[in-house]
Amino acid sequence: MKKPSSKVLIAAAVAIVVVAAIAAFLLSRQAGPAAPKVKDVLIIGTTDSVQTTLDPCEAYDYLGVNIIENMGEGLFKYEPGTAKLVNALAVSYTVSPDRRIWEIKIRTDAKFQDGTPLTAQAVVWSWNRTITLNQDPAFLIADLIERAEAVGQDTVRVYLKAPFEETYVKSLLATWVAFPVNPKTTPMEVVKPPNTVDMIGPYKLGTWKPGEYIELVANPNYYGEKPKTPRIIIRFYKDAQSLRLAVENGEVDIAFRTLSPADIKDIMEKGKLQVAAGPGIAPIRYMVFNLNKEPFNDKRVRQAIAYLIDREQIVNTVFMGKFAQPLYSMVPIGFLGHKDSFKERYGSKPNIDAARKLLREAGYSEANPLRIELWFTPVRYTPAEPDIAALLKQQLEASGLIKVELKSADWATYRKLFKEEKIACWLLGWYPDFLDPDNYVRPFYHSGANGWLHVNYKNPEVDRLIDEQVLQPTDQRVQTLARIQDIVADDAPIIPLWQEGQFAVAQPNVKGIVLDYSQIFRYYLLYAEVQG
C-alpha cells in the first residue's frame, strides 16, 4: 500500500483536531456535577468601557463610576428603586442654623477590605486626597466643601463653601468622589489599572484585563448584606450586534448598555429573553446653538427652529416609540422641579405657520432661505445618530424657508470644532454628575459655568435665579426652577430633544434587575436560579 502523501496527513490531522475540539466543546456544555441553587457567577455584557481608571478620585465615565458604586459606598446613597437619598455610612446628621456646618455621625461597624475599621479621620483623609489630586471629577467635592475635620472617631464636621440646600448637599456627598478610601493602603496618587483602591462595598476587584473584562468578587469584610452572587464578570463588546449575539447565545447572562432599539424590540417580540426597562436620564439629548454666530444670534431663528422640531417623529421612528421619551426641558422628567416648558411654549407638534412667520420677520423667504449647517457626531451617542440628523433636516426644511446641510465629525474633531467656535449648531448629550436639577441647569444656562459649552448665552436674570435656587428651601426652589425653565424656553439657546430609557436584556432565570433614576446598576442585587 502506498504511503499517503504528507499533504493528506496534514489535512487529516487538522480535521481530527477540529472535530475533537468541537466534540469537546459540545460535551462540555452538557450537565456537569449537580448545579447549586443560585449561580455563583453572573456575566454582564456591555458596549461601554472604562475610560480612565477605577480610582474614585478620577473616574468620570458611566461604566467606571458604576463599578465603583458596586465596590464602594459613601455617607449617603440612593434607595434602590427610588430617587430617594438614605443614610449609608452616615447614621445621622445635623445642620447648623446658618446651613453652613454639617455634623455627620458615621457607622462604627464598617470596615475596609483589609479589615481596617472606618473612622471619621479616614473620611476626611479621603476627601482631602480627592481635592489635592484634583482630577476630573474633583470639583464635585472641591466646590462644595471649604474644609472638613474629624471630631472623635465617629463624627465628621463639614464646613460648606455656601449655605447650600439640603438635598443638593446630600446628593453631592453621595457621589462616588466622596467615597471613603483606606488611608493605610491608598497612595497619594492615582491608582492605575489593573488595580484600584480599597473601599467599603459589597464587591471588591478581582482580575481586570483592560479592554476585555473586569471580574468582581464578594467582599468578605463588608458590613452590610452579602451580594446575592459571589462573582460578577463584566465583559466588553465592541458593538451592539456582538452584544446581542452574545446574550442570545447564552454567552452572557445580562446585556446592559447598549443594544439598538430595533434589536430590543425584536427580542421583546421573540419572547425568549426577558427585557427590563427603567426610567432614563443618561444621556439627555439636545441641540445647542452658538449665540455669537449668525444667524443664531437672532432669537426668532432659534424660536422658529423650536417650533419645527418634531420630537415624536424621532422617538417613534428611531426609538420605535418605546425606548425614549420626548423631552421638553433640560431638567429631565422625574426630577425635582421638572416643567414641560418647551411644550407649553411651542406645542408638542410642529407648528409650521408660527415658524414661517418668525422666519419671514427675520428676513428670510423662499428666494432667500435660511441656510444652516447642522452638525452631529456619529459614534459617541447612538448608532442611529445619522438617522436622527436626517430626520431633523427633513423637519426643518418642511418650513420651506430653511436649507439644512448635515455635517459630522468623530468626537475628537467635533469637540475641537465647537470649542474653537467653528460651528454654530450641533447635537450633544449630557450625563449627570449627580442627581440634582442644578446639574441640569447651571452647566448650560449660567454664564459663569457654561463656558465649556460655547453657547455664549448670558442672561443676568437667569444667572441670578440659578444662584438663588440652590440656596432656597425646597418648595421655593421648585418655583424658581419653574421660572428658569420658562425663560430659557423662550430664549431657546438650547433645545432639549429627548431622554432615553434604560434597558437590560437578560436570560429568563436572572432576577434582581433594578433600573431606577439613580442610573446605578447594582450588581449586588442580581442573582440567577438554576435547577438544583
Add this chain to the structure above:
Amino acid sequence: MRLPRGFAEWGLAVGTALVALFVALALAGESLVGQLAVSNIVVVDGRVYEVPPLLPPGSRLTVGGRELVFIMGTDQLGRDVFARVVSGARFVLTVALLSTAISAALGTILGLLSGYVGGFLDRVLSLVMDSMYAFPGLILAIAIAALLGVGVLNISMAIAVVYIPSYYRMVRGVVLSLKSAPFVEAAVVAGAGPWSIVTRHILPNVVPQIVSLLPVSFADAIITEAGLTFLGLGIEPPTPDWGFDLNKGRQFFLAGYWWIGVFPGLMIILSVLGFLLVGESLNELLNPRKVEA
C-alpha cells in the same frame, strides 16, 4: 458574433456586462430615482405623504391615487432601498475612478522618476514606498480619511494613498529593466534628452502594464471604500452609499430586516466581480499562456 469560448472570453463578457450596468446606474440612476433615496417624503398632487419605514421587499403603497412599489423595501427611515442602491452607484464609481486615477498618476510619475534617475532619490523613494507598502493599507486609509473628513475627493485621496506604492513598484520595475535595453541605449547615444526617452520609449511600454492593473485597482478601491464607509468614515447622510448602508443593514439584520443591508452588499459584490473579471480576462487574452498538449 460568436458565443464566448473558454473562461477568459466568458469572463470578459460577463464582466463587461456588469461594469456597463454599474456605469449606467451611476450616470443615469440618480435622475431616475433621485429624491426617494434621500427622503421618505413623497409629494403627489401637492400633498405630502410619508413613507413608513422598514417595509419588506415587494410592498405596495397607494398614495394619492398612485401606486408605489418598493421592490427592495424601505430602510429604517422609510427611504426606498432600490433607489438608494441605484443612487449609490454614482458615489462609489466616482470614488473608485478618482482614487484609481490619482494613485496611478502619482505612482507612475514617481516610479518613472525613481527608476530612470536612480541614485539617492531612488533609494529614498523606495524606502518610503516599501514602508508604506508594508503598512496595513486599511489602517492608513482610516487615518487619512479621519484626517481629511467627508466628501468624495477626500475619501478618494485616502484610498489613493494606499495604492500608490503598487503602481510605483510596477512602473519602476519596468523602467529598470528597460533602462538597459538596446533601443534605449541607442536613443541615448543618438543624443536624445531624458525627457524624450522617457516619454517616447519607456512610457509606451509601461502603459500596457498600467492598463492591465487598472481594473483590479478599481475593484480594490470599491472594496476599500466600502470598508471605510462601513466604519463610518468619509460620508455624510443622507448620501446613498453601499458600504454605509451595509453597516446600517448589519444593525438591523439580526432583528429580521435583512433587505436594508443585503441588497447594497450584493451590489458591492457584483461591481467588484465585474471589474475583476474584466481585468483578469483581459490579461489572459492579451498575454495568453502557451499550454502545450
Add this chain to the structure above:
Amino acid sequence: MGLKEHVLYRLALTPLMLLVLLTLVFVLMRVLPGDPITMLEGKNIPEEVLARRRAELGLDKPLHVQYVNYLYSVFVKLDLGVTALERIPVSYLIATRLPATVDLAIAASLVAIGIGVAMGLLSARYEESWFPQFARVYSSVVYSIPVFYLGLLLQVGLARPSGLPTTGRLSPVNMVALDSLPVRTGFVLIDSLANGRLDIAADYLVHMLLPALTLGIYLSGIFTRVTYLSVSEAMVQDYTRAARARGIREWRVVTRYGFRNALIPLLTMAGLQVAALLGGAVLTETTFNWEGVGLLVYEGILKRDYAIVQGAVTVYALIVALVSLVVDVAYTLVDPRVRY
C-alpha cells in the same frame, strides 16, 4: 553579496523603515484635529485639570520637541509609553493583544492555503473538466465579498442556528480562568495546554473557527489562482512528461512535481499577504469581537491615543519586516537558483 550579507543588510534597513513609518504616523496623528484629552471633554471638567493632563502627556510642548522625545523613548529607551487616559503601558497592551492577531493570521492563512492549494491542485489534475472554471469563479467571487459581510453571514447563518459561539476568543468564565493560570506566554493554546486545561483549548478553537474561516475564505481565492497557475505551468514541462512516462500516477505527478513549482509563488504570496492579513484583521476583529491589535489600532485612531497607534505601527512594521526576511531566506533554501 551572499546570503549572510543580504540578511544583515535587510536587518540594518529595518530601523530606517521604522523611522519612516513612525514619522508618517506621528505627522498623521498630530495633524488630526483633537488630542487624547479631547475625549474627556464635553463634561464639566475644569479647564485647569485638562491643561494639567495635557502637560503630563507632554502635549503642551512644540511638535518637534515631542517628535524627538518620542523617537528617543522608542529607539533608545525602548519604551512605548502609556495610553493617554487609562495610563496602561502600551507594550503591555500590545503584548497581551498581539497573540490574538497572530493566532487569527495563522489560522486564516492555514484555511486560505488549505482551500487554495486543494482547489488549485484539483484544477490542475482535472484540467479538462468543469472544475478549473468553477475554481476561478470561486476565487473571483470570494475576493469580491467584503470581509465583514462574509463574517456577518457566517455568524447568522452558521453560528446562531448551531449554537456555536459568535464573538470573542473564549467564554468569559474561561477568560478569567486563563488569566489565573501559573504558566503564561500569552498564546491561549500554549497556555491552556501547558496547564492541562484541555477545555479552555477546545473553547478557543471553537471560538476561532468562524473568524478564521471568514478571513481564510476571503484570502483563499488568491492562493487558488497562484497554485493553479504554477502547477499547470509545471504540468507541461519536460520533467513532468518524463515522470508520467515512467508510469507515475497522475495525482502523484501533480502533487509531487507540479506542486514544487508552486512553492515559491505561494511563499511570495504568503509573505505579501501578511500586511493584508494584519489590515484585514481589523474588519474581522471588529465583526467577531476578537481582541487583537487591529481593533486596538482602530480605536486608538478614533481616541487620538498617539501612544497606542505609534506603538502598534512599530510592532506591525517589525513583524512585516521579519516575515518578509524569513520568506526571502526560505526562497534560497527552496530554490538553489536564487542568489542574493
